[in-house]
Amino acid sequence: MSKVSTQPVTTNLSVPKTTKKSYLNKIGFGFLYLILGAFAIIQIYPLIWLVFFSLKTNQEVFGMSPFSLPQDPNWENYTRAWTSGNIGLYFFNSVWITILSVVLTTILASLVTFAVTRMHWKLSGLVLGLFLVAYMIPLHSTIIPLFNMYNNVNLIDSPVSIVLSYTTFNLPLTIMILLGFYRTFPREIEEAAVMDGCSVHRIFFQITLPMTVPVLSTTAIINMIYNWNEFVFVNTFISSDKWKTLTVGINNFVGQYLTDWGAIGATLVISIIPILLTFLFLSNKIVEGMAAGSVKG
Amino acid sequence: MKNVMSNKFVITLYTLPALLLILVLIYIPITLSGYYGLMDWDGIGEMKFIGLENYVTLVQDKVFWTSTWHSFQLAIFSAVSLLLYLGISLVLASKIKGSDLLRKIYLIPMLLSSVAIAQLWMKIFDPNNGMANRLLEIFGVENTPLWLADPEIALYSIFIPVIWQYAGFYILIYYAALKNVPDEVIEAAKIDGANALQIAFRIKLPLISGIFKVTIMLAVVGSLKYFDLIYVMTGGGPNGASEVMASYMYKEAFKLNNFGYGSALGFGLLVICLVMTWLTSKLTKSNDDVQF
Numbered sequence: 001m002s003k004v005s006t007q008p009v010t011t012n013l014s015v016p017k018t019t020k021k022s023y024l025n026k027i028g029f030g031f032l033y034l035i036l037g038a039f040a041i042i043q044i045y046p047l048i049w050l051v052f053f054s055l056k057t058n059q060e061v062f063g064m065s066p067f068s069l070p071q072d073p074n075w076e077n078y079t080r081a082w083t084s085g086n087i088g089l090y091f092f093n094s095v096w097i098t099i100l101s102v103v104l105t106t107i108l109a110s111l112v113t114f115a116v117t118r119m120h121w122k123l124s125g126l127v128l129g130l131f132l133v134a135y136m137i138p139l140h141s142t143i144i145p146l147f148n149m150y151n152n153v154n155l156i157d158s159p160v161s162i163v164l165s166y167t168t169f170n171l172p173l174t175i176m177i178l179l180g181f182y183r184t185f186p187r188e189i190e191e192a193a194v195m196d197g198c199s200v201h202r203i204f205f206q207i208t209l210p211m212t213v214p215v216l217s218t219t220a221i222i223n224m225i226y227n228w229n230e231f232v233f234v235n236t237f238i239s240s241d242k243w244k245t246l247t248v249g250i251n252n253f254v255g256q257y258l259t260d261w262g263a264i265g266a267t268l269v270i271s272i273i274p275i276l277l278t279f280l281f282l283s284n285k286i287v288e289g290m291a292a293g294s295v296k297g
Numbered sequence: 298m299k300n301v302m303s304n305k306f307v308i309t310l311y312t313l314p315a316l317l318l319i320l321v322l323i324y325i326p327i328t329l330s331g332y333y334g335l336m337d338w339d340g341i342g343e344m345k346f347i348g349l350e351n352y353v354t355l356v357q358d359k360v361f362w363t364s365t366w367h368s369f370q371l372a373i374f375s376a377v378s379l380l381l382y383l384g385i386s387l388v389l390a391s392k393i394k395g396s397d398l399l400r401k402i403y404l405i406p407m408l409l410s411s412v413a414i415a416q417l418w419m420k421i422f423d424p425n426n427g428m429a430n431r432l433l434e435i436f437g438v439e440n441t442p443l444w445l446a447d448p449e450i451a452l453y454s455i456f457i458p459v460i461w462q463y464a465g466f467y468i469l470i471y472y473a474a475l476k477n478v479p480d481e482v483i484e485a486a487k488i489d490g491a492n493a494l495q496i497a498f499r500i501k502l503p504l505i506s507g508i509f510k511v512t513i514m515l516a517v518v519g520s521l522k523y524f525d526l527i528y529v530m531t532g533g534g535p536n537g538a539s540e541v542m543a544s545y546m547y548k549e550a551f552k553l554n555n556f557g558y559g560s561a562l563g564f565g566l567l568v569i570c571l572v573m574t575w576l577t578s579k580l581t582k583s584n585d586d587v588q589f
Binding site for chain 2: 029032033035036039040042043044046047049050053061062065066067108109111112114115116118119120121127130131134136137138139140141142143144145146147148149164165167168169171172194198199200201204225228229230231232236246247248250251254261264265268271272275276279283286287290291
């Protein structure tokens with residue numbers, strides 16, 4: 001209402017200035033676009049450069065300007081990267097370890113969040129606090145004792161140690177994101193179900209869980225990115241090639257081929273393609289999850 | 298109704314698995330870290346109790362304090378760079394065309410693994426064939442730096458990809474916060490004759506100060522435990538020039554097999570991180586409720 005009544009007044013006032021102002025405005029806007037565009041180039045160009053050198057021969061890399069385009073795309077780098085290392089195996093390990101951990105984290109976190117926000121018990125605050133405080137503990141401080149514990153139960157060099165670690169260390173963040181959703185979510189449907197004599201398990205699995213699918217997919221994607229990119233746990237707990245994931249695998253592989261830029265570039269491109277594809281199709285979910293994960297509420 | 302929803306058995310069933318995981322894999326290890334710090338131990342043989350010796354060594358260890366100083370430099374640098382991200386977000390959020398696309402482009406490096414980023418930037422910093430030095434040559438710089446191989450600048454060279462990696466993340470947060478500033482407030486200010494700068498500094502920034510404080514804490518604490526990129530790019534070298542707290546701990550434990558001293562360092566890292574979390578939240582706390 002107030003907008004409608006005041007608008008004519010302001011336009012009237014600013015009429016004499018408009019020509020001068022819009023001219024300045026244009027220059028200002030052009031300048032701002034220049035900054036934003038330059039920043040976009042800084043963020044994206046290193047990756048384009050990576051794709052370029054992944055398609056170059058060694059002569060091109062060492063003999064020509066780094067900014068030159070690959071003359072004749074050398075796809076052979078990709079076949080060499082894929083066949084000479086264990087990239088295929090690392091890729092497979094990354095996929096199943098990531099998926100299994102994401103599923104476990106999401107289910108366990110949902111159960112906890114449900115119990116804390118929907119059920120009535122005295123210690124719920126304390127339990128929730130334990131999860132939230134765990135978020136502040138740097139994982140590096142746990143890594144030596146964890147190594148020793150896994151070692152004592154023969155889980156060193158076993159993917160079980162990796163799945164357990166991924167599942168556990170993602171619980172606090174996942175619960176934090178879920179909590180925001182559960183707290184604002186109406187509980188009338190669940191209460192009605194209780195009245196109708198529904199069991200808790202049915203309420204959780206058939207009512208609550210399906211209703212939280214939007215936030216579950218957000219947390220799943222965020223977890224997926226973290227697990228896919230994780231390095232320290234695998235680097236510390238896994239020693240045989242059989243169970244290495246892509247991050248650690250390519251790090252070792254690339255270390256061996258210091259001078260073969262083409263193969264290194266191709267390996268790196270292979271490792272980031274799944275994430276970039278996910279981003280291409282689900283960027284809104286990722287943006288939402290990253291914002292929710294950092295700033296609760 | 299109370300009966301079903303306060304069934305002790307169901308509550309235990311739902312919470313115990315996750316609770317056991319965080320107790321066994323997070324809380325017990327950090328306690329053990331402090332305990333192992335009291336031992337002389339190579340990780341394989343017998344532990345020997347030596348009291349506070351490791352912690353005394355730690356306090357007198359020059360390398361530890363240098364590494365800590367490096368971590369704090371990264372923290373300060375990250376916190377200051379937040380202002381840059383804030384500036385960019387202000388522009389982005391001022392109803393500019395294509396802001397959605399730009400924001401997503403900025404975010405892409407954040408999605409990559411530290412290993413991929415480290416390996417890529419090692420190539421960018423390659424003194425002979427890398428992009429960085431050729432760019433400097435184009436701008437007429439003659440004595441191009443050695444980047445990661447030069448002890449004087451190795452640490453600061455690593456700061457560049459760190460900025461590159463996280464910029465999009467913070468811009469995303471600020472952008473979301475700025476978009477939450479109600480249009481009515483800005484319209485009202487415009488009607489009162491405020492210009493774009495006044496709106497930015499007097500209205501938008503104060504309204505998102507709560508988020509800004511949260512990001513300061515994220516940046517500071519995140520920097521203090523920063524590890525992956527440095528471990529891959531330089532391993533803390535050359536000659537300790539880019540060593541940070543976490544990389545020093547890792548090296549002591551898993552390269553030199555000093556599990557006892559490494560645990561003491563890990564415990565030190567934990568204490569410093571928790572103290573800084575508390576301190577930044579105290580320093581930045583005002584009347585707004587900062588949720589974290």
